[in-house]
Each structure stands twice: as C-alpha cells, then as structure tokens.
Amino acid sequence: MVQRRTFLKSVVAAIIPFLFPRWLRARIPALAPDAVSAPEQAQLRELAAVVLPASLGRAGTDAVADQFAKWIRNYKPGADLGYGYGFTQPRVAPPSPAGGYPGQLAALEAAAKAKGNSFARLDRAGQREIVGAALEQAKISDVPRRPGGAHVAADLMSFFFYGPGGEDFLYNAAIHRDECRGLPDSPRRPARLR
C-alpha cells in the first residue's frame, strides 16, 4: 500500500503544478543534449510572437517558445508508446518532428532577407505574410493535433493550442486539465482567465 513517505512525495509532486505554472517549469534547463541551438531558440521566440496570441504578451509567447524547445530536446524517438485498448500492436515514438525545423526556420529567414530584412526585424504584416506562404506551401490548412514536423510554425501552434495552456486560453477558463486539482473545487465553474 502507499507508504507515508511515498504519499508525501506524491502530494508534493501534485502541489508543484499549483506553485509553479507549467510555463515556468518549462524554464528549468533540460538535462538532455540540445536539439535546438541557441539561434534557433531565438528564432522560435520570434516565430511564436507571430503565430501565437499577442494577448499572451511577449513574455508569454517567449515562455511557450522555450517550453516547445524543451519539449523538442526531451523527445525520445523509439520510446514505448504502449498500445491502445483493443489493439495488439505496441507502438513506438516516431523520429522527432524537429528534424526539418532548422531548414524551415532558415527558409523563413531567407524569405525575410528577400524582403530586405531579417525575420526578427520585419514588421508584423511582413512576418505574417512569410509564415502564411510557408504554411500554404506545406499544404497545412488546420493546426495539427500534435506536432508532426510538417512545419515548425504549425507545430508551435499545435503545441500551444492543444496543450493545457492553450485549452484554458481558448475557453478563457482555468480548467488546468493536466494538474491534480482536487475534488472540492470540482462542482464550481472554472474561473475566467481575463
């Protein structure tokens, strides 16, 4: 049965999400080798400022970009994904979707250069135009349910909007689906975020 010490550890672990929001936890440096270089991480931040809601604020979009970079770093190709109920074939994690990101980020930069500036220094309309063209070229019409590598801009949006923070943002409600929320608040409507 659950040992007292084990239980206390569990409780502490359960409380951490309440003390440190997910976006803040994401800032803890990852131990895994970097799969996203520092310049690319800076580009991710610029891209996040274009494709994610501006209402998050620049600090908010930066935090999501950093969290996405951490997600990429900690991705484990070949990891055991188990098997769905009723399915006989276990699955393993496919290669990281990030393999094409450096090329895609470089292409965005090249498109910006063609307009006479770096991506970061282009105005927002110019940035949107470049991203829109890249998504069009990649034949992406909806935000994918999970990052799949088709384009880094789409994957960054997928990471946010289909994550718990994105769900809360979309519904404007503190659902906090991935947190251990306890039973007492359960009957109440989640608070509005803004």
Added chain:
Amino acid sequence: MPVHESDVCIIGAGISSALLAEKLSELRPGLSIIVVEAGRRIFDFENRFTYRERALDYGENPWPGDWIPDQSAEGIISRTMAVGGQALHWGAACNRFSAEDLRLKSMFGLYEDWPLEWGDLEKHYCEAERRLGVSGGPSPFPGDKMSRPYPMPPMPLSWDLRQLKIWGEKTGWPFMGIPQAKNTVAGYDGRSICMRCGTCEFCPTGAKYSPDFTFKRLLAQKKIALHDNTLIRKLVLAGGKTTVAAAQAVHRERPGEPVEYRARTFVVASGYTWSSHLLLLSANPQFPGGLANRTGQVGKYMNGHAFISAIVNLDVPVLPDMNPLFGLISRQFFRCPPDQKPYVRHDLRIWSNDPRVPLRLKDDRGRLLLGDDLAADWRRRIPPGTARVRAYYDVHPDESSELTLDPAHKNRWGDPLPKIVHRFDAATEARLPATKQHILGVFQKMAANDAGKIVATFEGRYLDHPAGGCRMGVDPATSVTNSYGRTHDHRNLFVVGAPTLPTAGCTNGTLTFVAVTLRSAEEIARDFSAGGPSARHGGPGTSRGGEGGARE
C-alpha cells in the same frame, strides 16, 4: 530444475488473482499461495508522476514494459502482461450487472441462464465493492436495490457533469455519477483521496484501486509468494488421473531453465485470452483437445458488449476536461419487459467532450488566421457545449465465437498463440438493426433537448470488456466450469474471473469479474477444510530437483 510447491498456485496476477489471493489468505491463513505471472512487477509508485508527465507530453506508455513482445494474438486482446494486469490501466468504473443478465433464457427465451442466483451474486458485489473501495450513490431503480450501500460517498459531480445531468434528465431518464473504485474519503484502504488529476489510467496519487497495491501488501505480510517474469506453458495431470499435478513454466530471463509448480489446487486467473489459451496448450493423450475440454467448450462463447457512441452539440454551456474519466450513467434501459419485442438492453453514459472543431488557418474569405484571430474564429464556430454519449448494449455469443490456437503464429518457446474471433448468435444478429435503431432513437431524444444536434455517431468495431472462453454452467456438455469456476473435468483446477462469464452484460465488467472470483474463493477455501487438499502450514516451498525447500 527448480520445483516450487504450494497449496494453491494462481496463474496470472491481474485483478481477479489479487482479490482471490487476498480472500484466500484471510479464509485460510495457513494456506501457502504462489502467484505466477508472465509479466514483470512494476512496483515503482514513486515514479508515477514522472511517467504521467511523459505520457501527457509525449504519449509514452505510463506503464513502461507492461507487455511481452512475442506474447500477442490475433483479434481483440489486451496486451497487458504485468503484475496487476489490464486493471493497471482501468478507469475504475464499477457498475453492477442486473438480475436480467442472469436470466436471459427464463425471462426472454434468449441464450442461456447463468448457473447462479442474483442474490448470491449481489452479496459478492457488496464484498467486491468493499474490497475495491467503491464510491457511489444509490440508483433510483428498485431493481438496483443494494443490500449494502457503497463504502464511500459518491464523487461530487464536476461543474460540466452538473450541466449535462440537467440536460440528460430532461428526457425523464435519471442519471447519476458512475460508481468508481476511487477514494472520495482519505484513508479508505490506506489510499489517498482522489485529486482529480484526470489521468485515471495511470492514477499518480494512489486514490484508485490498483491490483499491484494488493500484491504489495500481501507480499509485505508474507501471505503469498509472487513469481513474476514466469510464463506457465502447460498444465500436467497426475499420472493416470484427472487431477492437475504440475504447471510447467519458463523464466523469461533464464530461458534455458524450466521451472515447475506443484500444488494441491491450481487456479487459472489469466483473463479472457490467456486462460483458454493455457488450457488448450495443455493437451495430452487423455485430453487431446486440451484440459477441461472433454466436451470441446474451452475457448467457445467468447463475449463482450457492443457499443454505439455519438457526439452531440448542445446549447448548454459545458467545458471539457474537468474530470474526464468520470461520467454519468443512466440505468433506465438495463431492463426490458419480457414481452417487449425486440429485446434490447443497454446502459447510457454521458461525458463532456471536445467540440471537434478544427483550428483553421484561413477564414471563409481565405484570410490568414494566426494567434488571437485564429482563437476568435474557433470560438465563433464552436457550440456552447459538447457531449459524448454512449450505450453498451447486450449481445450474446454464438458457440463459434471462439479462441483457438493459431499454428501460424508462435511465441519464442514455440507455443502457438491465440486467435480470437467474436460472433453473435442468430437471435442477436436478427435483432441488431432494431437494437441500433432504438439506441440512435435514444440519442436523438437526448439531443432534442435544448436544441442539441448529433454531429457524429460511431459504432464500436470490437466488443468491449471481453470475457468468456471458459463459460460457467451446469451442463458439462455446454460449459467448462461450474458456477464456482471449478472445471467439470478436473476437481483441483479452477478458472476465475472474466473467462467464466456466460455473457458480458451491458455495462463495464470488472466488478462482476471480481464478484464471481470472490465467490470462487469460498469454494476453493472449502476444499481445504472438508476432506480436500489440507492446508500445509509454513508457506510455499521451493526445491531444486527435490533437494530440500526454501521460502522465497
């Protein structure tokens, strides 16, 4: 060759095994019990939050290594092979069947009656609910009367379920929170209170009943020995007799070293797939079709319940993911008047759901949508709320709904693997269109409330909560075991839990698997006090080639 001796050898370490071992050790404290499991033990509760994080972030298996690569099958099977079995993953729904399930022949002229009385099963439901720690409230239907209330109060309905209950009950059908083996009271059975983590398949706090807890406790109390990573390949009869003398096994990490288990009583608790499979693998000249299979019934009447789901958009405001594995149930259709044609029985469930509206990158005019624009466009297109509704409906197996050995697929030991094909009996097939029409009509009636609209329906392509293969019954010609799971052909061989069920009812099966197992435990215990195999005090023994014994 290591030889392990015990009074009772339980093959398989799932939920039925855990509760059987627990009850046997209480009824006969001196009994030596060895539990043998092909998979490994995953007793690292302290890592649950880490596994949960990986599962949420990357979809990784929250029970890493809970399957054996070459121990698979064709058909719908559970891949779980670990101490705790498929119930490691369960959502802990603890619905009871109803008395009608046991009287299909006598009430409706369909299929078969179960060989036990409802009152007897109901008593064991109460015991199962106590041992599993079920939280729930009373059903409003007189036919669902419980002789003992649930041991814990019901889980509070989350805000979304409160909206959905109001919506559902506009039909006039009562809905309630589903009974679950999750703590609503801190400390029940040493478990923590539910913290609503929303990941009940891998509960990180230990609030949900999990068989590994029971095994850990029994091991700490030295009431059982647990041999994991050990695959039983064959049961062997005593020379010239019909009693089982030994189970031949192999340790997966020491494949060159066979292992043998000798016991007074053997209990096959290996779930709906591997129980029949082991009996079929154990064929010998005396029982050429496999053990307990003199009349060819092993592997027959594989069953489960079919299901239909729908997604309904509502005018009622509902948010998803507030307590995603907790839902509402109505038992309105558990009963069917005997003169109603066609016969139809089903449960009815409601959950909140994602609206399934994509986040599109262009609006209707082809304008690019990013960031706040994209979110605003999505908010404009979603309904105020979305519900998922589902009905598990009662279907009855044909004899040819079966598990067989598949010579084309073998594991690394050369044993043929199982193949499962589910088939309905003729009466079920004949009424299927009417059954589906009825259920879709029920969904339509629900959707009509508050201007709801069904936007999608899904028909299950498999039978859920599968069971059968060692059907219990009175007549050996049409069944494998008696009502206690004792095989007709071998006095000291039992099969317990899911494989013994003649039908799978029309709601989640685990509580029933456990209830019939607890009933079997009483019969097995009686054997050790009434002239049957006597209990040896001193626990399980181990010997190597007959050279003395040693406790694990």
